Amino acid sequence: MQPLSFSAAPGQQAELRLLGPSLQRPLGGVGVRLWARVQNPNPLGVSLVHLAGTLFLADNQAGTVDLPLGVALQASGETTFPVDVSISFSDIPGLAGTIGRALTGSALPYRLDGRFSVGAGALGNFDFGPTTLLTGNATVLR
Numbered sequence: 001m002q003p004l005s006f007s008a009a010p011g012q013q014a015e016l017r018l019l020g021p022s023l024q025r026p027l028g029g030v031g032v033r034l035w036a037r038v039q040n041p042n043p044l045g046v047s048l049v050h051l052a053g054t055l056f057l058a059d060n061q062a063g064t065v066d067l068p069l070g071v072a073l074q075a076s077g078e079t080t081f082p083v084d085v086s087i088s089f090s091d092i093p094g095l096a097g098t099i100g101r102a103l104t105g106s107a108l109p110y111r112l113d114g115r116f117s118v119g120a121g122a123l124g125n126f127d128f129g130p131t132t133l134l135t136g137n138a139t140v141l142r
Contacts, residue, residue: 001120002041003128004048004073009035009080014110014138019086027089032062034083034112034134040073046120047072053114053133055085058098063087065114083112083134107137 008014012035019029032055040046048071055063063085071081089095098108115129 001046001118001123001126003131004046004116004118005039005041006116006133007037007039008134008136009037012080014136015141016108016138017141025086025088025090029086029088029090030095032057032085032087032110032138034085034110034136034138035080036083036134037078037080038071038073039078040076042120043075044120045072045074045077046118048116049119049125050117051083051114051133052116053112053129055087056111056113057095057108057138058101059109059111060092060095060098062092062095065112105140107139109136110138111135 015033017031019025019031021028038048048069050068052066054061055065065085071079073079111132112134113132118126
């Protein structure tokens with residue numbers, strides 16, 4: 001079983017959204033939407049069943065991702081799906097300055113490092129990683 005290949009989805013811009021204060025985020029925060037393209041190099045259909053990792057914004061650890069998935073991939077196929085992360089400024093105080101710089105219109109580099117699991121039917125599940133899953137630049141959604 002060869003590992004799946006991940007990349008930022010072409011034509012889909014990673015986005016940052018400012019989130020107002022709430023009970024879960026008393027200081028507000030940021031919502032991040034990344035678009036992942038995943039390719040299956042295997043000659044059989046598989047399912048991406050789990051993805052877990054750490055999101056970095058401008059080389060600052062910003063949050064974690066732990067997604068149970070059920071993304072089916074045909075043999076030698078590919079698909080695109082969103083990865084959403086909500087981050088509270090109270091959890092990561094240094095992130096407020098990083099996001100503030102992005103508000104000036106500058107793109108903010110991101111990196112998602114992690115692990116993933118692939119289900120291959122009767123062959124079982126296969127775990128891969130750690131590895132860098134996605135890299136790119138995110139812009140503030142206005």
